[in-house]
Structures are given as structure tokens and as C-alpha cells.
Amino acid sequence: MPTALPISGDLPEFRVLGPLDIRARGRQLQITAPRLQAVLGALLLRADEVVPAQHLMDSVWEDNLPADPANQIAVCVSMLRRKLERAGAGRDLLLTHPPGYRFVADGVRLDTFTVRQLRDEAREHLAAGDSEAALSRLKSALSLWRGPVLSGVTRRAWQPEVRRWEEEQVAVRESVSDLQLELGLHEELIAELSVFVQQQPLLERPRGQLMLALARSGRQADALQLYRDTSSLLREELAVTPGEELRRLHEQILRGTAPVPQPEADPESAVAEPAPAVPLLASVVAPGPQQNGPCQLPGDLAEFVGREEELAALRKSLVPGTGSVPVAAIVGPGGTGKTALAVHAAHQLRPVFSDGQLYVNLRGMDEHPVTPEEALARFLRELGLPGSAIPQTLDERSEQLRSLLADRRMLIVLDNARDVRQVRPLLPGTGSCGVLLTSRARITTAPTTCVLELEVFEQHQALALLDRLVGRKRLSAEPHVAAELTEYCGRLPLAVRIVGTKLASKPHWTLEKAASRLANERRRLDELAHESLEMRTSLELSHQGLSSAARKLFRRLALLTTPDFSEWICAPLLDMPLAEGEDLLEELLDARLVDVTSPAGAGQPRYRMHDLVRLYALERVHETEPKAERTAVLTRAAATALALADLAHRTVCGGDFTVLHSLARQPPAPADVLERMASDPLRWYESDRATITALCQQAAAEGQDEIAWDLAATSRCLFSVRFHFDDWQVTHESALSAVRRQGNNRGAAAMLLGLGDLYLTRRHYERAVPLLEESRRLFREVDDRYGHALALRKAACADRITGRFDRALARWRESLPVLRSVEDLEAQAQVLRWSGQTLIEMERYEEAEVFLRDAEKVVQGFRGRSAAQVRFSLADLHLARGDLERAAEAYELSLEASTPIGDPSGRAYALAGLATVDVRRGRLHEADERLRQALEIARAIQDPLMEAQVLLGLGRSRRAAHDLSGAASLFREGAELCRRMGAPARLEQIRRAMAELPQAVT
Structure with missing residues (x-):
């Protein structure tokens, strides 16, 4: 997270903690269009993060997506850039970062970042013993909230971010109250909290703080009345009674023994990240019951950072009672810190589970995991049962455990669980106990009340961990390198911990030296090892539990250079039916070696490998599969992408028109993949455009020039319609290099034609003309009349735009017979339409109508792009003749036809x-x-x-x-x-x- 900048009127200001408010150069910028508000709001809530376009679509339209949402989002971003630039806020605040966009927070004032800066300053003042300065900073932070987050704009898709800032506000308010109590500012606290508890009536902790302030001000009667009001409210609204700590405070006030605040053992805790807004802190009330049972927990990590929301959720869900057993599960890939979080949470919960804590590492990913029988024997011995009294059978041991735990307040931590069969016998039978388990896969049949999916760290969390391990002095000396180190680690907690401990053990190393060693991908996993910590070992545990077929898929997925992928890719990678490939992909998901990147309900899901996981998989594929086999795998994948691109191309162009194909024989595409995508190939294209580009580049790099140029050429029309210029250029230039290395003149001619068309589309005519002329020459050399006609018609387009109308018309006349002979309806329609359009501009209306009517006949019966364009040109003709009624009708038809194909x-x-x-x-x-x-x-x-x-x-x-x-x-x-x-x-x-x-x- 960038450092929040000091308040200055010269900086553009963006405020989201209340109604959306933007100010630049001393003036407020009004953004009233709901779509623009939704896009900007979503980007500001995730400032300095890449926000996927899909999230922006969900923010704008929720469940009612239009026909072409991606382009409409691009339009919204473009409009926002212009508005911000004109207002003086700067155009470079909104950057395009596939697969989405990023709001750049450097150089602006963003209220959410200012809150975090003030909170950090408060923490530093508190550590230095200056409570008054800490209180001042926190009150400044609290004043930045002007109402509900983005009130009037909030969307359903934003709920996690909005909830996070609601929790942040509560946490800051509670920290302010703690300091006011410590400093004896009771009257001030009473005035402020009396308003706050009306706004947040169901939060117990602020009510406890208000009760304490009232009692210390000599208003015991008011404090007791507040408790009675709270008790009635909780009973009416939630059918519950006040929590134990609030009840204890009530009793202390009744006895006249309300506690005097004690300094926090950890000065950072008073201004921590958002904490659960339920019970009072132990520092406010008398201590709870002492531990009187076994504690098998491993030692807590002194440098534990982050995961505040997860800790709050665990504290909230693991509450002993009289109902069913509360069970919380922490799941996620290897290296995300599941065990560290579980142990840390368990230590925090020791006062709650005062009869003890049992712990076992079930080693679920090992070749020989701990059996339930063995785990039960350990627990029973720890609970005082002699070895001779431990039953022999699993059922009897499980019954004995439940009997010993009945009515006892004990927490059981089951670390690294494999499946429900390993877990279920270890569960207690009464709700007085709690269970906290960790696993790489969801154990869906266990009676979990809370499931936390751990992801990689946010960058500020990863930097905080490095700071704890390495020291702030070293990090502040090389701040940019510190951020680079966390990215090399993929912000995976285990990897960051390894780098941090290695740097801590080598004080003579600079951060730059560590970064330079990690920069080499081939050695990165070697570098991510220190003493007993090793990234590769963690990945091997997940890998060894896979079936042989899933291991093969895992290896081959690493060959893809695309940032993410769809399910269909599994079929060509493995040369097997799609359904079987999907089952194996699910196995990788269960092992947390692959992640789902698209939200639920977003259509076809997309998947990705973490960077470090992919490096490990690459090691495996290079060790086990020869070069020829790897090339064959990529060729099958590219051939399938080619077949799917051809389906999408035919949808846009009405058939296999205006495109040249390689004459080389390619592997057949899986029929079941084609069948699934046939219903909406354009949706496939929008989803897998990056896959097309990556496979084209990889095929070119592997010397597979024929499939590389065919894939680029087939996708050209799609790139053109959607204005994806970068993909268009990258694919064609990569394929052009490949065909030239092989001396493939026909492929070179096709790629030069595509690049010339690209520069025509981008209106760079001086660059387009030489490429198109070179393409024509090469097509003549290889005697490809069709290719020559396609190049000639595009060269004529350049002639028309540059004012050489007669030459354009002559070239179109020359190309038309060839296009007719190969029955390319789309190209015919284009040539006839362009000829008619040019004649309209030359005011030769009768001749123009002949060409346009011929074009209308050609496109009759197919719904390609040219059908809409012919109607548009006829509308131009009606307009030129002054027939407004027919012109309007034709324009409307053209507009209607353009929408379905986006x-x-x-x-x-x-x-x-x-x-x-x-x-x-x-x-x-x-x-x-x-x-x-x-x-x-x-x-x-x-x-x-x-x-x-x-x-x-x-x-x-x-x-x-x-x-x-x-x-x-x-x-x-x-x-x-x-x-x-x-x-x-x-x-x-x-x-x-x-x-x-x-x-x-x-």
C-alpha cells in the first residue's frame, strides 16, 4: 500500500467513506452517471489493486449483463480518465492491467489510505507511551467517516470491501474509547458513545465501554439502566442474552468494583486492524477463569501478522455453549499459513476454552497420515487415561473421548486433516467444546459452522511480515526492493517467511542481493529454502497425493503461459474426453494446486496456478516428459484454440470468409469441446482471448509456424470487431517471425496482410500501405490468387481514405471475380459496399445503388458483420438523396444488427x-x-x-x-x-x- 500523503489542497482528493466525493484544484468534480459511479467506486475500494473487469461488470449491472459488457466497461474507464484529466486530477490514475484496471493511489489523497496512515501513527505513539498523541491520530481517522461507505452508490458485489471498512470504523471507534477510558476522558466518551451505540445498537463492546464510563463518572444508575436496555434489545432482536464479559462488568458495577484500566501488554493491540465487534477486551474487565487442563498447542509465532478478519471470524464462531459442537475449518493451498493462523487463534481462545486444548498434526498430505485410532490414543492419554485402559477399536476410542470431554470447555485443533473419515471420529459430542481444523481441501461433510478460505497475503501484510522478520531499518533502506521481494514470493506467507528468516540470518545481505537471487525463475524454488522451511517440500506434499493422471495434468498446465485458463484446455493437454479432464482438474482444485479465479455465477469458471506452484510443475514436466512430447501437447492445445476461434470467426463473419488457413494438417480438436462452445463461441472468445494470444506465441516460439500463423489469421476478425489491438499485433508479429525463420512465404504474406489491416484499422496509413503491397507481392510469388485478392481489397481501402478514389475502385473491380470464384460472401459484400460508399462520396448515386443492391443480395441469408454494414451504406445513400424516412429506418436496422455481435x-x-x-x-x-x-x-x-x-x-x-x-x-x-x-x-x-x-x- 502506498504511503498516504499529508493533507494538501494541491492534491486531488477521493473520498469513499461516505458519499463519493472527488475534489481537484479546489473544486468538486461531479460524476452523476450511475455506471461511472459504480466503476470508479469499485476501483477506489480496491485502490492500487488490479480489479478484474468481471468485478466491474458485476458492480455496474449485477445479474443483468448487456450483450458486450467488456467494451462498455472500457468506455466507462475512458470517460472517467477524460473527466479526471479535465478536472486536473490527472489522466494516469486509471491504468489498464489485464484482466482488469487499477486505480493508482500515488499522488492523490484517498481517505481509506489516510485512515490507515493515521492508525499506524497512533500505534507508534502508543508504543512510545504517548497515549494523548495516539488518541489525537485515531480521532482524526474517525472523523474521515461521513456516513455509510459510498452511500447512494453501493453495489452487492462490493459487500466484502464495504463490510471491511464498516469493521474498520467500529475498531477505530473502540480503540478511541479505550484510550479515552485510560486518560479519564469519561464525559467526552459518554457524549460520543451515546450517539454511536444508537447507530450500532447490537454491538456489545461499545455498550460495555459506555457502561464503564458512566460508572466512573458517578452515574452507576445510568450504567445499570444501559445494561437492562441492552439485555432487552439483544433478547428481542437476536433471542440471546448479553455475553459473559458484559454480564461480569454488570456484576462489578453492582458491587462497586468496576475495574481501572490497565496498560495493554502489547501496545499495538489498542490500534490493531479491525477486531471482532462483539465481546469486551480482557483489558477492560476482570480476567476470566484460569487454564486448568492440558495445552498441547505448539508455540505461537511472535511475528504473526495479518489475518485480522479471519481471527475475528474464528473468535465469533468458536463459542462454547449447549448446542451443537462449533467447528471451524481453515482451508487453503500449502504455504498460506493455515497452521500459523490456527495455532495463533487457539492461543487467543485459551481463556474461553479453560479446560484445555488438544492438538494433533494429522499429516493428511503425507504418504502415511496419522490414523484416527492413533490420534484418539494420544488424546486419551493426555486426558489421563492409562495406556492399558485405552480401548482397542476405533468406535470405542471415539466414544471414550466424547465421554471424557462431556461438559468440559476444551478446544481440539486438528491440523492438516485429509478427509472426513480422518476427522469425524475425533469430534466431541457436546457444544461445550470447540474444534478448529485445517486442511488443503474443504471437508464438506464435516459439521462446520465456519469455513475460512485462506488466500495469499495482501502486499501490506506481506511487507508487515518482512518487517517483523528483517527489521524496519533494513526495509526502509530499500522499500521498492522489499515490495519486489514479496512479489517474487507471490505474497505466499510461507515463501515470505522463508525469505525473511534467511535475510535475518544473513545481516550482511542487502535486500537487492536476495531479490537478484530470486529473480531467476529456474532457481527460485532453490532459493526459497532455509533451515527447516522449504517451499518445494510444501508443494511436494500436495503433489504426492494426486493420482497419476492428475499429476500429468498438473505438469502440463504449467506449460501454458496464459495468466489463467478454462476447463476445455484439459482435453487437448491430456488427449482425453473433456469430462475426464474436468474431473482431474477438480482433483487439482481439491489439492489446492489450482485456484478458481472467477466468482460463482460468472459463467464458465476460470482457473490459475500460483506462480510458485507453476514453477514447481514446470520442474516436474521437464524432468518427466521429453521435448517432443511437450511440443505435441502445446500443438494440440493450439489446434483446439484454432478450431474454437474458427467457430467464433464464422459467427461474426457469417461463415469461413475473409480468412486464409494453413494447408498443413493439424491435430483434430476434441469434438466434445467444440460441441460445448458452439452455443456461444463469442463468449468463449471474450473469456479466452489471452489463451489465444499465449498459444500463438508459444507455437511460434516452438517452431510450429503453420499453426501459429493460422491461429493469428483466424482470430484477426475477432480482434478487429472487439478492437483488441494489442492481441492482434502480438499474435501477428510472433507468427511473422516464425514463418520468416522457416522461409514460409505464404504464411508471411498472410501475416503481412493482417498487420497491414491492423494499421488500416488504427488509421496509420503510412505504415499500412507498404505491408499490404509486400503481402500482395508474396501472394503472387506463391501463386495464391485468393490471398492476393484479399490483400488487394485492403490496399484499395487505403487508396480510398487517402483520396485515390479511382484507383480504389479499379482494385476492387480486379479482386471481385476471384472472391466470387471462391464464394467468399463476406469479402464480396465488403468490396461491393466499399465501392458503393466511395461512389456516394463521389456523388455518383445511381452507380452506388447498383453496387449496394448487389451487396444486399450477397449478405441476404447470413448474419455476419457485413449485413449490418451494408444496411449502413444503404442508409447513407438514402440520406444523400434526402430520403430521411428510409435513411432512419436503415440506420436503425444497422444499429440493431451490430448489437448481437458486439x-x-x-x-x-x-x-x-x-x-x-x-x-x-x-x-x-x-x-x-x-x-x-x-x-x-x-x-x-x-x-x-x-x-x-x-x-x-x-x-x-x-x-x-x-x-x-x-x-x-x-x-x-x-x-x-x-x-x-x-x-x-x-x-x-x-x-x-x-x-x-x-x-x-x-
Whole structure:
């Protein structure tokens, strides 16, 4: 977490602890659009973290996602960037980080970060014995809450973050109250807490603090009345009585022995992270019953950090009573600190379970785990039963344990459990006891009342652990390297602990030296070992419990360089049916060697390996599988991705059109994978775009040039429609390098065509033309008439934009017979439409109609992208002829056809066309609204040619509204765009529009 900056009016300020409030340069920035509020709120709540696009979608639309949510989120982020930049807050606050976006908190004032800074300062003052300064800092932190978090905007998807800050507010309030009690500020405390307990009526601890303040102020009657009110409230609302500590305080006030506060044994605890807002602290009331039974717990870790929310949940759930046995489970991958958390929590719970604590490491991941019989024998001996009296059978031992534990307040810690068969015989039978178990997999049939899924540390937690182990002086000397070290460890607690203990044992090492040793991926697991701690050993425990088939999947998943993956990839990796691969993937999930990254209900789940787990799996695959086999595995995966990309391509283009394929024979794709994805291949593409790119790069690097260029070429149309320019460029450049190394001229021609098309789409015409001409030349050399025709039609597009209309028309005429001979309907429709569009611009309307009617016949019967585009061009023709009714109808049809395939470019052009009709009809408000939407899309997808056209439309609308200076400004902005990109034809249109304005205005 970046250091919170001191308060300064010069810094942009973002506040979420209350209504969303943004201030920059002394002025408030209003963001009223609900979608923008939701996106910004989600990013601010996770400031300096990469927030997945899926989380932003859930925040905006919850369960009602639109047809193309990813692009709409991109539009929202783009709009926020512009608003922040114009307000003076800076454009670089919102960064794109696949698979999502990140709000950069450096250089701004964010109230949540300020709270944490003030809390840390309070902790330092308290450690130095300055309670008054600590209280001042905490009260400043408390004043930052202006109401419920993001009130008026909060979404269901934000509940974990909102709840965390609600708990933070309660914890700070309680810490303030503790210090006010210590300093004798009773009247001040009474005034503040009287309001707070009305806002949070069910929290017992603040009510106990208020009772104590009242009693010390000589108001015992009021303190006792508050207790009676609390008792009635809890009984009515929750059907429970006040907790033991609150009852004890009540009795002490009755006897006139209310305790005087004692200093905290640990000065940090008074300003700790959010604590459970239920019982009073032991420092406020008299101590509970003393331990009078066995304690088998391992020693607590002096440097334990983080996991405050988890500790609070354990304290809340493990409460002895008269009902069923409370059982809490801590589950998670190896190295996440399950045992450390369990032991730490168990030590904190010793006053609660005053009859003792039993502990056993069940070694569930070992080849020979501890049997229930052996564990029971250990417990029975510890409870005083002589060896000769221990029963022989499992059932008898289990019965004996339940008998000995009946009505005793004992906590049983079952560490490293394997499954329910190992756990169930060890459970007590009465609710006076509690059970805390840890396991790498969920033990779903155990009667758990609380299950905690441990993840890796947040960065500030990982740094806190390093700080405890290495010392603040060394970390502050190299703060950036310290953060780098935690990332090399993947913020896995065990790995961070290993690095910290190694550095502590080597005081002569700099952090930079440790980081340089960890930077080498091949040696990283070797470096993550120190004395008895070893990362590789932890991973081996999970690995050795897998079946042989699951081990193979585990190894081969590591070959993928994509950040995450879907279930379908298992089938080609293992060359087996999808259902069997999914079962093996579930086995890896159970062993916590793979994580689910997508939230429940988000459609097809996605999975990932932790970086250190993947390094271990890579070691295994390189040790056990030869190079040829690894290459074959990747080739099968790429071939399956190619088949799925082909399905998506056909959906967008209406068939296998406008694309060249390799003539090489590739492994067949699994039929069951294709069948599952066939219902919505575009959804597959949106989910697995990164997989396409990664597999293309890997195939290219492995020398599999044919499949690499085929996959890139087949995906080009998808990249184009969704404006995924980076993927488009990376795949084509990687494949181009591969085909050139192999002397593959046909593949090179196809990749040059794709790259030329990319630069055309991005309006970099000076870069596009040489690539397209080189592509044409290579296609001639290899005698590929179809490829040559595809390259020729794209070269003609560059001619049209640069004003060479006659050459463009001639080239399209040359390509058309070849396209017809191969029955490429999409390419035919494009050539006919482009010809008609060019003739409209040349005001040759009769000729244009002939081409457009031919195009309409070609697209009849298929729902590809060109169907919408042909309607758009016909609308342009109707508009040019002054037939507004038919133009509006055709634009509406074009807009309707663009939505299902998620074509933002087609949507923007249709909106601009409808706006032109609106202007001519005098409906200027409607025109401006449509044009604003179109402008947002144009800027979001970074299309300057479209942006220039929309600015032209906006200028005409302003001119019609007699806002001549506004019109001139918009025309000048559009003209400058055209000059920069080299688009003389569009520039001429804008110049003609400017010429219609009075000369004094222009």
C-alpha cells in the first residue's frame, strides 16, 4: 500500500467513506452517471489493486449483463480518465492491467489510505507511551467517516470491501474509547458513545465501554439502566442474552468494583486492524477463569501478522455453549499459513476454552497420515487415561473421548486433516467444546459452522511480515526492493517467511542481493529454502497425493503461459474426453494446486496456478516428459484454440470468409469441446482471448509456424470487431517471425496482410500501405490468387481514405471475380459496399445503388458483420438523396444488427447516421445525445477516423443550433485529427462544412 500523503489542497482528493466525493484544484468534480459511479467506486475500494473487469461488470449491472459488457466497461474507464484529466486530477490514475484496471493511489489523497496512515501513527505513539498523541491520530481517522461507505452508490458485489471498512470504523471507534477510558476522558466518551451505540445498537463492546464510563463518572444508575436496555434489545432482536464479559462488568458495577484500566501488554493491540465487534477486551474487565487442563498447542509465532478478519471470524464462531459442537475449518493451498493462523487463534481462545486444548498434526498430505485410532490414543492419554485402559477399536476410542470431554470447555485443533473419515471420529459430542481444523481441501461433510478460505497475503501484510522478520531499518533502506521481494514470493506467507528468516540470518545481505537471487525463475524454488522451511517440500506434499493422471495434468498446465485458463484446455493437454479432464482438474482444485479465479455465477469458471506452484510443475514436466512430447501437447492445445476461434470467426463473419488457413494438417480438436462452445463461441472468445494470444506465441516460439500463423489469421476478425489491438499485433508479429525463420512465404504474406489491416484499422496509413503491397507481392510469388485478392481489397481501402478514389475502385473491380470464384460472401459484400460508399462520396448515386443492391443480395441469408454494414451504406445513400424516412429506418436496422455481435464500431457509425437524420429534422437534442454516445465509443476504441466523423456531425448540429463558434471549434478539432492521420478525403468533407460558416467565425 502506498504511503498516504499529508493533507494538501494541491492534491486531488477521493473520498469513499461516505458519499463519493472527488475534489481537484479546489473544486468538486461531479460524476452523476450511475455506471461511472459504480466503476470508479469499485476501483477506489480496491485502490492500487488490479480489479478484474468481471468485478466491474458485476458492480455496474449485477445479474443483468448487456450483450458486450467488456467494451462498455472500457468506455466507462475512458470517460472517467477524460473527466479526471479535465478536472486536473490527472489522466494516469486509471491504468489498464489485464484482466482488469487499477486505480493508482500515488499522488492523490484517498481517505481509506489516510485512515490507515493515521492508525499506524497512533500505534507508534502508543508504543512510545504517548497515549494523548495516539488518541489525537485515531480521532482524526474517525472523523474521515461521513456516513455509510459510498452511500447512494453501493453495489452487492462490493459487500466484502464495504463490510471491511464498516469493521474498520467500529475498531477505530473502540480503540478511541479505550484510550479515552485510560486518560479519564469519561464525559467526552459518554457524549460520543451515546450517539454511536444508537447507530450500532447490537454491538456489545461499545455498550460495555459506555457502561464503564458512566460508572466512573458517578452515574452507576445510568450504567445499570444501559445494561437492562441492552439485555432487552439483544433478547428481542437476536433471542440471546448479553455475553459473559458484559454480564461480569454488570456484576462489578453492582458491587462497586468496576475495574481501572490497565496498560495493554502489547501496545499495538489498542490500534490493531479491525477486531471482532462483539465481546469486551480482557483489558477492560476482570480476567476470566484460569487454564486448568492440558495445552498441547505448539508455540505461537511472535511475528504473526495479518489475518485480522479471519481471527475475528474464528473468535465469533468458536463459542462454547449447549448446542451443537462449533467447528471451524481453515482451508487453503500449502504455504498460506493455515497452521500459523490456527495455532495463533487457539492461543487467543485459551481463556474461553479453560479446560484445555488438544492438538494433533494429522499429516493428511503425507504418504502415511496419522490414523484416527492413533490420534484418539494420544488424546486419551493426555486426558489421563492409562495406556492399558485405552480401548482397542476405533468406535470405542471415539466414544471414550466424547465421554471424557462431556461438559468440559476444551478446544481440539486438528491440523492438516485429509478427509472426513480422518476427522469425524475425533469430534466431541457436546457444544461445550470447540474444534478448529485445517486442511488443503474443504471437508464438506464435516459439521462446520465456519469455513475460512485462506488466500495469499495482501502486499501490506506481506511487507508487515518482512518487517517483523528483517527489521524496519533494513526495509526502509530499500522499500521498492522489499515490495519486489514479496512479489517474487507471490505474497505466499510461507515463501515470505522463508525469505525473511534467511535475510535475518544473513545481516550482511542487502535486500537487492536476495531479490537478484530470486529473480531467476529456474532457481527460485532453490532459493526459497532455509533451515527447516522449504517451499518445494510444501508443494511436494500436495503433489504426492494426486493420482497419476492428475499429476500429468498438473505438469502440463504449467506449460501454458496464459495468466489463467478454462476447463476445455484439459482435453487437448491430456488427449482425453473433456469430462475426464474436468474431473482431474477438480482433483487439482481439491489439492489446492489450482485456484478458481472467477466468482460463482460468472459463467464458465476460470482457473490459475500460483506462480510458485507453476514453477514447481514446470520442474516436474521437464524432468518427466521429453521435448517432443511437450511440443505435441502445446500443438494440440493450439489446434483446439484454432478450431474454437474458427467457430467464433464464422459467427461474426457469417461463415469461413475473409480468412486464409494453413494447408498443413493439424491435430483434430476434441469434438466434445467444440460441441460445448458452439452455443456461444463469442463468449468463449471474450473469456479466452489471452489463451489465444499465449498459444500463438508459444507455437511460434516452438517452431510450429503453420499453426501459429493460422491461429493469428483466424482470430484477426475477432480482434478487429472487439478492437483488441494489442492481441492482434502480438499474435501477428510472433507468427511473422516464425514463418520468416522457416522461409514460409505464404504464411508471411498472410501475416503481412493482417498487420497491414491492423494499421488500416488504427488509421496509420503510412505504415499500412507498404505491408499490404509486400503481402500482395508474396501472394503472387506463391501463386495464391485468393490471398492476393484479399490483400488487394485492403490496399484499395487505403487508396480510398487517402483520396485515390479511382484507383480504389479499379482494385476492387480486379479482386471481385476471384472472391466470387471462391464464394467468399463476406469479402464480396465488403468490396461491393466499399465501392458503393466511395461512389456516394463521389456523388455518383445511381452507380452506388447498383453496387449496394448487389451487396444486399450477397449478405441476404447470413448474419455476419457485413449485413449490418451494408444496411449502413444503404442508409447513407438514402440520406444523400434526402430520403430521411428510409435513411432512419436503415440506420436503425444497422444499429440493431451490430448489437448481437458486439460491434462497437458499427454501433457508433449507426448512431452518427441517425444523428445526421435528427439534425436535418431539427431534433437537435436527440442528435447531440446520439453523437455523444458515438464519440464515447470512438474514443474508447481509439478510432480517430470515426471520431473525426462524429465531430463533423456535432459541428453540424451546433451550426443548426446557431452556435457558430462551437461548430467552428468542433470542425477544427476534427480537421486536426484528419491531418494527423493522413485522411484527405474526410478532411475535405470537414473543410466544406467549415466553408459554410461565416468567415469571421472560422
